[in-house]
Amino acid sequence: MIEPLHDLLLNWKIHPSSIENVESHPNVYKLRSREKTFYLKKRLNSSVEKRMEELLLTSFLLEKGITVERPMLTVSHQPFVKQFQVFYSLYQALEGLPVQFYSFTSLEGVGTYLSQLHSRLKQYTCKYEVEEWKVETHLREWISGQDSKMIERCGEGFLGRLNEWSFSYRKLSHQLVHSDCHPRNILMKEGRVTGVIDFERIRKAPRIADVCYFLAGMLKDQVKQREDEQFESIHAFMEGYQSDSTLTQEEKGLMPFLVIIFLLQYTFYYNQKGYSHVVSTYIPFINKLVKSGVYERAFQM
Structure with a gap:
């Protein structure tokens, strides 16, 4: 599954140097690109409305001074990529553990x-x-x-x-x-x-x-x-x-x-x-x- 993700990540113009599964989270991938860390999350049983609401809400919270994880926009200015019935969203890693x-x-x-x-x-x-x-x-x-x-x-x-x-x-x-x-x-x-x-x-x-x-x-x-x-x-x-x-x-x-x-x-x-x-x-x-x-x-x- 890792290899096809490289093509998927081109939607965000990301060229990862490494991709790995996150332990105990089979639908989450951790990747490195240009010394930055990102998380690609596979969203099952989701919808366009839910993914758009996530973008709007997290943008609002950031404006209000609450640091949260916000989906990154693709080259087509969408907060997700949809393949068949599965949504993928990409997030830049926040500071901390x-x-x-x-x-x-x-x-x-x-x-x-x-x-x-x-x-x-x-x-x-x-x-x-x-x-x-x-x-x-x-x-x-x-x-x-x-x-x-x-x-x-x-x-x-x-x-x-x-x-x-x-x-x-x-x-x-x-x-x-x-x-x-x-x-x-x-x-x-x-x-x-x-x-x-x-x-x-x-x-x-x-x-x-x-x-x-x-x-x-x-x-x-x-x-x-x-x-x-x-x-x-x-x-x-x-x-x-x-x-x-x-x-x-x-x-x-x-x-x-x-x-x-x-x-x-x-x-x-x-x-x-x-x-x-x-x-x-x-x-x-x-x-x-x-x-x-x-x-x-x-x-x-």
Whole structure:
């Protein structure tokens, strides 16, 4: 597949000296050209409207001082190349590396940056229709695909609270969100956030969906750390987020449950893939969070 990409890249007048697959991302290619690094991303199940909205949105965010990954224009001034039903977009690499180490200072910085991103996203008016991020629906779809023993081990009591939680969640104000805001899509250098990447799946949802998706990604990376360190990490992030934008008590009250929802989705995904060793670690971790009063207090400040 690498060789035909050279012809594709001529649409951007790029002559790469090297092209390689990005580990764990089969639809992403990293390439070097004239001492610059680029990423070519293969977009499946996309559309012209989605790719144009990505360009418009990321251009808006850059104008507002938020460093994000923006698709480069081709020689025909389009933010993509379409081959058959597949879209390809090219991006120049941003400074920094994905979040991998969670110091309290770095988490506070991520919280502040994400809050600023949400403030700008709220100001943006979409040109095309953007779908809603239906977190509850997605969870129920995952549940329906699991065996009953798996559900029981994840706690029937927790799942029984889903209807009550979703009623309150749906009443929250919806806005444009990143919707794939996991730690690997946030870049840092020397302890500061340098940018956010991968705006392929922008959707509408309460802003805490992004916040909790990040925190779930963080917690699954910290599953073997001490409980007090996990909760202090949540608190540090929350301090950063609220230094720029205050969360309501209702939002903070719904967040612990939403983080659990995302952790469950990760667990169901790994179970589906047959990673039983990961599942056997996540299930007791999730059950411990559900039963912990300290966990819920970590979101309050």
